[in-house]
Amino acid sequence: MEKAMRRFRQQLSADECTAILHSATSGVLSLCGADMQPYGVPLSHVYYSGKLYFHSAVNGHKLELIKENSNVSFTIISKDEIHPEKYTTYFKSVIAFGKIRVVEDEEEKLGILEILGRRCNPHDRDSLANEIAKGARNCVALEMSIDRISGKQAIELVK
Numbered sequence: 001m002e003k004a005m006r007r008f009r010q011q012l013s014a015d016e017c018t019a020i021l022h023s024a025t026s027g028v029l030s031l032c033g034a035d036m037q038p039y040g041v042p043l044s045h046v047y048y049s050g051k052l053y054f055h056s057a058v059n060g061h062k063l064e065l066i067k068e069n070s071n072v073s074f075t076i077i078s079k080d081e082i083h084p085e086k087y088t089t090y091f092k093s094v095i096a097f098g099k100i101r102v103v104e105d106e107e108e109k110l111g112i113l114e115i116l117g118r119r120c121n122p123h124d125r126d127s128l129a130n131e132i133a134k135g136a137r138n139c140v141a142l143e144m145s146i147d148r149i150s151g152k153q154a155i156e157l158v159k
């Protein structure tokens with residue numbers, strides 16, 4: 001359910017949110033399965049063509065929950081600067097809400113693994129191709145489509 005930000009002056013613009021999704025390298029994927037126990041798991045991501053992409057082992061807690069409930073959110077903290085004299089932090093963060101799926105199509109999966117790999121090491125295409133050839137069998141690619149993004153910054157950062 002969409003909630004308006006109470007402190008709306010601190011809201012980040014859509015462009016600022018997108019810039020953070022692009023520049024950050026990881027965040028926390030929040031899931032909730034049938035047992036209703038929330039699970040937030042840190043993951044590396046890539047933001048590409050308006051979607052978030054991840055890779056994962058073929059089994060595990062997060063994959064079990066994704067199968068039970070595809071509704072997720074992904075949270076990125078892009079700034080957390082403590083100012084001791086003010087007993088506060090100058091922060092910037094973004095939350096994306098949407099749905100996640102395991103990419104079943106093999107070619108699509110390999111394309112996503114390449115995008116993720118290039119993010120880690122953009123300079124060595126041969127080594128990436130080897131890595132994908134070796135590891136693709138043992139991992140899955142995940143695609144999160146985004147329904148809504150909100151971003152917020154500390155009041156001290158508001159111009």
Ligand SMILES: Cc1cc2nc3c(=O)[nH]c(=O)nc-3n(C[C@H](O)[C@H](O)[C@H](O)COP(=O)(O)OP(=O)(O)OC[C@H]3O[C@@H](n4cnc5c(N)ncnc54)[C@H](O)[C@@H]3O)c2cc1C
Nearest residue numbers: 026027041042043044045054055056057059060061062063
């Ligand atoms: C910055 C960062 C980037 C990462 N990038 C990736 C990535 O791109 N792909 C990827 O697959 N994994 C990544 N990881 C590891 C990820 O957080 C999980 O540990 C991993 O994906 C296994 O998740 P799972 O749900 O299958 O856990 P399982 O192995 O099924 O875990 C079982 C239990 O272990 C605990 N657990 C699992 N992971 C963590 C954790 N990180 N911290 C504390 N407790 C944990 C939980 O209690 C969980 O219920 C990253 C971690 C960090 C910190």
